Amino acid sequence: MMTDDTIAAIATANGASGIAIIRVSGPQALTVADQLFHCKGPRPSERPTHTVVWGRVVDQGRLVDEALLLIMRAPHSYTGEDVVEFQCHGGAITPQWMLRAALLAGARAAEPGEFTYRAFLNGRMDLVQAESVNDLIHSRSERAARLALEQLEGHLSRQFTGLYQHLVSVAADVEATLDFPDDELPPAVMPKIAAEMDSIILQISELLSKWQDGHRLREGLTVVIAGRPNVGKSSLLNALLGKERAIVSHEPGTTRDFIEELFVVDGIPLRLIDTAGLRETACSVEQEGVRRTRDQLKKADLYIYLLDASQPIHADDLANLAQLPKKRCLLVLNKTDLGKSSTPSALTDWKTVETSILYNIGIENITSILTELIKSVINYESIPTAVISERHYHILNKARHALKDGLVAVQGKTDQVIAAHHIRQALEQIGAITGNSATDDILSAIFSKFCVGK
Template sequence: MSFRMPLAGWRRESIISARMNRSSHDDTIAALATAPGPAGLAVIRISGPESLALADRVFRCAGLKPSERPTHTVVAGHVVAGHDVLDEALLLIMRAPRSYTREDVVEIQCHGGLIASRRVLRCVLAAGARPAEPGEFTCRAFLNGRLDLVQAEAVNDLIRARSDRAAQAAVEQLEGRLSVRFNEIYDALIGLAADVAAALDFPDDELPPPVMADVLQRSDRVKKDLLALMATWDEGHCLRDGLLVVIAGRPNVGKSTLMNTLLGKNRSIVSEIPGTTRDTIEESLVLDGIQLVLVDTAGLRDSSCPIEREGVRRARQKLEKADLYLYIVDASQPQHPDDIKILQNLPSGQCLVVGNKTDLGNKFELPADNNMPYVELSLLYNIDLESLINKIKTFISSKLTMGHGSFVAISERHRDLLFKAFEQIVKSNELLKEGSEEVLVLAAGHLREAAEIIGMVTGKEYHDELLKSVFSKFCVGK
């Protein structure tokens, strides 16, 4: 009896239907590709089969009409609505497939500014283009095979990068460095599923031991590769979202002073009255090429004031999400029981204890069983601030492997899918160890499922919802 399942084309139908739904591509889309607002220039991007005909309608130039001009040429002229001249502009022609979307693309480089560029866009839409959805140009680039889904996401990461390292990581992902890793895993899983299915044709009830051992060894290797990739999430999160650094401590210890000192500006109110900061205050800062999201919080204490209580609740909420805690104590005073209690509940690997106000004395000591790094300083007199900054830098570099050989860093979406694929491989391995014919069918099924999940990471497999969730994070015009 054979339990073999067809391997090739098991998801073809859904893939094709998704492709048809999303990208009939018979319409032409347009959007402002540059940020709105006062600027020297704006770019209106148009993509689709009607791009050049549409350019003929809205752009007047000497000599040949836009549609008669060769690809990758620029022409100067005017954007016109009937007899009215709307703007003086340059027109760039990029014919399919040598364009970002692999469709015919026309870009109008006109004057920037909210009104001027909107007028040009309105004119292009009136001439027959449809307003592009967020990420639709990149989605078309994906659907037309120019980029895979991981590379498409890198485009968004690059646009949104707020530090040098984040931008560099996005560029490397755009070049396909991460995709290669996913593709290797995908191919390995397809190979494994095929081999398990083929082994079902053996006359015996049992899969021959050498084949079994080989399959198990290979699937263990895939598991290891998945784990190695999953471990890069932390770094990916730091690069994409920035490190969330929460400044916490009891009232009046100098939290807002530290916030302002690190930012180099007077962002938080500082006063000698305990309980000054009520809300959480967030600001971005780039340190060592990494974006930090710095948060000043209300001093942690029990209060009868409902506003302060709300502030403390918000502070605690931020504490739950922090990547790094800067916990400040008043070093001129002996240990306060509240500090000891709070510190016991903070993860030691993510916490720096800052003893402030050393200009007033030095009575504080960390409990003997606390092995968190401790820095003493005086923020008021700028004494020993460097040692705190160095400790923060050490923490940042412990999070990042970038620059040490092959660098990749997965996103939250990738991690969730990798985890699901991992679960499928674990199930398959358990069944493979049993080895009977009936369970091998199931094992092959789990391996195919795992491959399918990995395919959803790179977009070898996709459906409308997946594309929507990926591209809705993009801005319009990209």
């Protein structure tokens, strides 16, 4: 990516919309605006920063659109460079014309993430904050968005920066010991360094322990809907989603391949999975469906197990339930409109909801118990400081390894040079998180995931 040229992109989503925004950033941004934008009074480049002006965009004598122009001069802009934004009419055509006009006036089409990359290079945000921009855009639930926003505000960056600075001071201490012959080193020095390293390892471990929560919050919890054929699993999926997503039929064995849909409860994204009914069958396609259901059952976070309440419980149900973790499972006794058989005593201490999904009865009770279950697998309190990115997780793990090796060297007094080497490694790792020591490869891997215009 180059940064001394001027880039342009449509910053809003494609499709019919009232307004679209064309963003231009770089040293020539105001020149591009001067060429395209015709307004009363001074030209864009003669106007102060943070002003808005109405005018017409004209490309080679042809009117492209009426638009508002926003002027944000360096360094007070998203990228830290001169930025102009055209607010024009949305839709499939006008924004494309506007972009083409900006390109003809001297800008270059931006690559994905290039605006945020420039913001990073110009010190407007660190790498952790830049990543959160992408997380925010792709958030699938309110809580995930709030977490990304906290990260953008620097919450997580501050923790990493603190860690980095702590590590820098330990590294300096260790390097200083290298200048001493072993027998002249004051005896308190190495134990103090070891204690510092220990506390950093602890901090990293704490961050890592919260990763699971952050990760679940972003990717969503997997909730498998299971049970014997024909009990109403697909009906439940449809009722929760409020749409006819899965085929429902009175024939047992209707669902074969599993069906996955996103469903948000209490701000947490859930990946609801409707599965093939569990039974022995001669049909090879259904057998494959049942095998896939069992696969899903092994890796789910939460379970909804349906029973036909009007029928006496089947031995298979008891066998299936014995495989599921009681604390993470909701038992749904469906078809109560057809009558109620008594619940076996073995199931009385399971979380249970009675429903008649066909008549839309009891669905809210399912969502409220799901909320309780979610709380049992995600620690809501720890979320604001959760490490959510997989990249951070892997780097922190490596840094912890390096530090542990370093600690062994310090404690065993094997060799301070080796200890210093491990600490430097850890320092480099943590630096790669915030961008203090990120390589070009890391940077392009991060920013290429962005959409164009961000």
